[in-house]
Amino acid sequence: xxxxxxxxxxxxxxxxxxxxxxxxxxxxxxxxxxxxxxxGPWTYxxxxxxxxxxxxxxxxxxxxxxxxxxxxVGRGMYDAAxxxxxxxxxxxxxxxxxxxxEDPHDPSFTFVDxxxxxxxxxxxxxxxKAVRIAGGADVIRQALAAGEVDELCLSIAPMLLGAGKxxxxxxxxxxxxxxxxxxxxxxxxxxxxxxx
Amino acid sequence: xxxxxxxxxxxxxxxxxxxxxxxxxxxxxxxxxxxxxxxGPWTYxxxxxxxxxxxxxxxxxxxxxxxxxxxxVGRGMYDAAxxxxxxxxxxxxxxxxxxxxEDPHDPSFTFVDxxxxxxxxxxxxxxxKAVRIAGGADVIRQALAAGEVDELCLSIAPMLLGAGKxxxxxxxxxxxxxxxxxxxxxxxxxxxxxxx
Numbered sequence: 001x002x003x004x005x006x007x008x009x010x011x012x013x014x015x016x017x018x019x020x021x022x023x024x025x026x027x028x029x030x031x032x033x034x035x036x037x038x039x040g041p042w043t044y045x046x047x048x049x050x051x052x053x054x055x056x057x058x059x060x061x062x063x064x065x066x067x068x069x070x071x072x073v074g075r076g077m078y079d080a081a082x083x084x085x086x087x088x089x090x091x092x093x094x095x096x097x098x099x100x101x102e103d104p105h106d107p108s109f110t111f112v113d114x115x116x117x118x119x120x121x122x123x124x125x126x127x128x129k130a131v132r133i134a135g136g137a138d139v140i141r142q143a144l145a146a147g148e149v150d151e152l153c154l155s156i157a158p159m160l161l162g163a164g165k166x167x168x169x170x171x172x173x174x175x176x177x178x179x180x181x182x183x184x185x186x187x188x189x190x191x192x193x194x195x196x
Numbered sequence: 197x198x199x200x201x202x203x204x205x206x207x208x209x210x211x212x213x214x215x216x217x218x219x220x221x222x223x224x225x226x227x228x229x230x231x232x233x234x235x236g237p238w239t240y241x242x243x244x245x246x247x248x249x250x251x252x253x254x255x256x257x258x259x260x261x262x263x264x265x266x267x268x269v270g271r272g273m274y275d276a277a278x279x280x281x282x283x284x285x286x287x288x289x290x291x292x293x294x295x296x297x298e299d300p301h302d303p304s305f306t307f308v309d310x311x312x313x314x315x316x317x318x319x320x321x322x323x324x325k326a327v328r329i330a331g332g333a334d335v336i337r338q339a340l341a342a343g344e345v346d347e348l349c350l351s352i353a354p355m356l357l358g359a360g361k362x363x364x365x366x367x368x369x370x371x372x373x374x375x376x377x378x379x380x381x382x383x384x385x386x387x388x389x390x391x392x
Binding site: 011012013029032154156158159160161162167168171172173174175176177178180181183184185187188190192 | 207208209225228350352354355356357358363364367368369370371372373374377379380381383384386388
């Protein structure tokens, strides 16, 4: 059972700009992190639709998606994304890690308050596919520190954000092995095996 | 006249491990940053020779080297490298940025105490080739902040170091455009144009 952590960061290691919140999920200036997802510039206020992804970005995304059977996200990401309108947008079961498990939520999400339990549920649900830990940064750091991540799939957006939520601040020392790379105008996607 | 900044960092943005000093130029654990340079594991104490570079690492290195006509390094890097045994190992004139310009040094190095002057000398010396700012982190940050860098060529070593000298701590916000990528077991080399 493979567990994959996936996230987009700026070259200087930020997964959001400052002041990330619902309606502004990636913070100020953070839209640029996901240009690769939408095939180019988009804004929080404007229309943006997922159909724009193309080329190397799509090759990376599709290759990753077809491997995934279930997912885990942190409550911060769930809230910042506005609960994706109340519907799980990812393949299979989506487990939300939160201390407030009694909060109202759509039954297409599973709320638990412990990383070990989240992994157990997600691994059970994944069948012969992989579990994806989709962020945010703190959940990925917890899982890396617990030795529960087999692969780190990083999309590195071509910019220095200078401020925001840091992915690796407080992360453990780690050896990695690059397995694959895709590069587009909007991101360099590197798939790493965690080797120690 | 193109000015290129080149450096190796860990995925979490450190260009050395802790306690970098002469005889241990990349700090504790930092040897791994330059596995790509020597074609695999090496140690500060053991023999290591540059002939080991191969494959994608060599393709990246050779492509970069043939473009370069002169270089600039900071005094910290010069000292940490033990002045490369007193002989400039890089193509063309090497300008060392230092407040102690009167210190004894081999005439194959030029000592100046101002980044603008260093750039002027290096650009003059480069002919129709590019100037390379080879580090350390602080010189590259200064040059980025001054808007003097056209290309950032980053070799990203596959590991989290967790501590050491950070490349981007205090760097300006910046938009980049990926131009090229080479990936090996020991590094992902990305050439970026600085677009803002």
